[in-house]
Amino acid sequence: MKNFSPHQLSILAALPIGFLAGMAVYIFGDGIISSLALFISLTIVAYIIIRFTIDQFVYRKIKLIYKLIYQTKASKKEEFYYKKILPQKSIEEVSEDVEEWAVQHREEIDLLRKNExxxxxxxxxxxxxxxTPIFAIQGYIDTLLEGAINNPEVNKKFLGNASKNTDRLVNLVDDLDEITKLESGEQLLLTEGFVIQDLIKEVFESLSIKADEKTIRCYIKKGCEMPLTVYGDKKKIRQVLVNLIDNSLKYGKENGTIEGSAYSIDGKNILIEISDNGYGIAEEHLPRIFERFYRTDLARTRKVGGSGLGLSIAKHIIEAHKETIHVRTKKDVGTTFGFTLPSIRPA
Ligand SMILES: Nc1ncnc2c1ncn2[C@@H]1O[C@H](COP(=O)(O)OP(=O)(O)OP(=O)(O)O)[C@@H](O)[C@H]1O
Ligand SMILES: [Mg+2]
Known part of the structure; x- marks a missing residue:
């Protein structure tokens, strides 16, 4: 049953009072006119008193709750709301409002907790x-200081190892810097048109030493040779391709292959894919691989993995282009990462 508004409630309570008084006067023989007059005047007086009491003791308190939950100082518009709309609301509607507010706040608190x-x-x-790299550098320097510096057999090697770990630190800081900039949206995209297959080939070329080490063959898929022009920030898209192809090289099998492909999907978008026939990714890891620092057990145990930032950066870059990146993979069969880019200059 719907609850009544204060106005309706006051009328409902005032009517029987006026009616009973009117009836009593009628029964005691005071005539219809005076009993009607009493009925009307008593009903009005009772209405005013009841309405006043409800406003004073119930609605003022509800108004306070409203002010608290909306955390506002009443502006003119809100004053109007409190004066005209709130008194029309039934207690049931008020409780719905409060419940809605509670749900919103619960969601906010959940989000804050998740962020924490x-x-x-x-x-x-x-x-x-x-x-990891800092301790390694510290270890090599301490060993050198403790005397290894005079040992011509190891001193250069230790310095070289310390230098490699310094590079790792620099790369890590650069990656973090990149993610922070992408997340804060402070980096603008420098969009231009370029042939995506040429960029893929360029990245294959730049990583050819790594590919040769594992005798992995990198090529553009048959049937995908027709040049397709995409629009995007070329430098950043190169970074995406480097991260994807670097992964395919790291987590690919010896003598394997890496295929780059590009398809026009609907005349407006191009789908770009990098496929390998490597170890693949187990299904339980899939929902998390684009998270910062996330690596699968394979990457941890094989010691080939980096910091787990590559895919997170790739995702940020593609999302900055308002496009999407996705993955298809099967354990021990291989992995395909795909992303889309517009084939027409964005407005
Ligand atoms: N082509 C792939 N085949 C198999 N596993 C992959 C592939 N690409 C990514 N992964 C898995 O996803 C994880 C996350 O990849 P990501 O590129 O973010 O990190 P990373 O390669 O370990 O480190 P970084 O890229 O920072 O050097 C990897 O550690 C690896 O376990
Ligand atoms: Mg990587």
Whole structure:
């Protein structure tokens, strides 16, 4: 049953009072006119008193609750709301409003809690990633200082190892810098048109030493040779391709292949794919591989993995282009990463 508004409630309570008084006067023989007059005047008086009481003791308190939940100082518009609309609302509607507010706040609190967990995880991962190269550098320098510097057999090697770890630190900081900039949206995209197959070939070429080490063959898929022009930030798209192809090289099998392909989907978009026939990714990892620092057990145990930032950067870049990136993979069969780019200059 719907609850009544204060106005209806006051009328409903005032009517029987006026009616009973009117009836009593009629029964005691005071005539219809005076009993009607009493009925009307008593009903009006009772209405005013009841309405006043409800407003004073119930609606003022509800108004306070409203002010609190909306955390506002009443502006003119809100004053109107409190004066005209709120008194029309039934208690049921008020309770619905409060419930809605509670749900909203619960969602906000959930989000804050999630962010807090994310922040803690991020700091933990970050300090771990920083510690590894820093401790290595410290170890090599200490050993050199303790006398190894005079040992011509190891001194250069130790310095070289320390330098490699310094590079790792620099790469890590650069990656973090890139992610932060992409996340804050402070980096503008420098969009231009370019042939995507040429860029893929260029990246294959730049990573050819790594590919040769594992005798992995990199090529553009048959049937995808027709040049397709895409619009995007070329430097950043190169970074995406480097990250994807670098992964395919790291997690690909010896003597394997890496295929680059490009398809026009609907005349407006181009789908670009990088496929390998490597170890693949187990299904349980799939929902998380685009997260910062996330690596599968394979990447951890094989010691080929980096910091787990490559895919996160790729995703940020593609999303900055307002496009999407996705993955298809089967364990021990291979992995395909695909993303889309516009084939017409964006407005
Ligand atoms: N082509 C692939 N085949 C198999 N596993 C992959 C492939 N690409 C990514 N992965 C898995 O996803 C994880 C996340 O990849 P991502 O590129 O973000 O990190 P990474 O390669 O470990 O480090 P980084 O790219 O920072 O050097 C990898 O650690 C790996 O486990
Ligand atoms: Mg990577």
């Amino acid at each position: 967990i994310f922040r803690k995880e991020f700091l933990l991962n970050l300090s771990h990633e920083l510690k």
